[in-house]
Amino acid sequence: MTPQLDSQQLAAHFDSVEGPELVGAHLTAEQFGELLAGSAPDASPQDAFVEAHLLACEQCSAELDELRQSITLFRDATRAYANEQMLHRTRWVLPTRTAHSLRSGYWAAAAAMLLIALLPMQVLYQHARPAQPVAAVSSVPDATQSDEALLEDVDRAISTSVPTPMQALADPTATASNDNFASTSTQRK
């Protein structure tokens, strides 16, 4: 803040400066800035003049007071608003997540994903096991043979690109084209 002059200093300035000179020219923007910013006072004659002018000039004095008041209102309102916003926002997280905890988190996530992937397979496996007949234990060789025969049939059926009943329909032009090719070759001959 601008230094407060004592009564002797003020009296000296009022004596040295004419009254109209004090009030005639208003404070400059820089002087207002210094007063509002409260930059480090050095009690220079310039500061003393500013103080004396403020005492003599109601307009500058009133403007300075109003500006200070507005800035105080701005500060108080902004602080109150920020405090209100902080109370509404409670999801503050302390930065305690170290690299170790991050790494362990990644491992846990990977393990969970692996578990999720393996679980349906385990369930399917458990469902598949009761399908083996208990009674087949008494005739294990026959069942094995029939199973093997069945599997061979299935393999054969899978290996053929076209099912046997559909073989005739697979390439209806095959025989025709062969015949045509044979007839054209004989004609050339």
Next chain:
Amino acid sequence: MRDAEMCMIPNQIPGFDTTSFDREQQATPLDDLASVVAMYQPRVFRFLLATLRDRDAAETLTQETFLRAWTARDTFREDCSISTWLIRIALNLARDHTRTGRFRFWKHVSSSAVDAADVASIVPAHEISAEAHLIAQQQVAGIWQTVDGLSDRQRTVFLLRFLEEMEIPQIATVTGMPLSTVKSHLYRALDAVRAQHSKAAQTLNPSPKEIA
């Protein structure tokens, strides 16, 4: 050595340097993070909110400020206050954040953007007349809008001086600017506020003195 140089923080702090967690570290005032956050979080959030004018961005950068401070706590040499150090980190983060064009675009359309009317509505209505309350709200909104129109440096200096009530040498430390430059930016910011204030006063019939 200048104050600004005494309170240096590294520009590039590694995000998660695993080696820094494993080695033995000397005790610093920032080790008790919960206490530091409880004490300084309102101030950091407030400064970032007034700087960025975006609630979400201010919240995110507040957390980032403490994360960076904690990660780089070894570099804190106690030659300035923790508050000054934290505000400096927050200011650097805000600068990086506002450099992006994306921020400038989303600032205007973001749902979390702070409007001058939101802040002005906080002005307490007790002990003043309805008319004076309205004038006070207009004054706050006017300064809020004027500050928004300032250059980045002018805004920063203005907020540090009048919102955070930092002394000018302290502002020079936080911003890394010379004292004369800080004063220059501050005077220009105040000149803009004064011009807006005079303009608003002309449109208002009652004297703002009634608010007192």
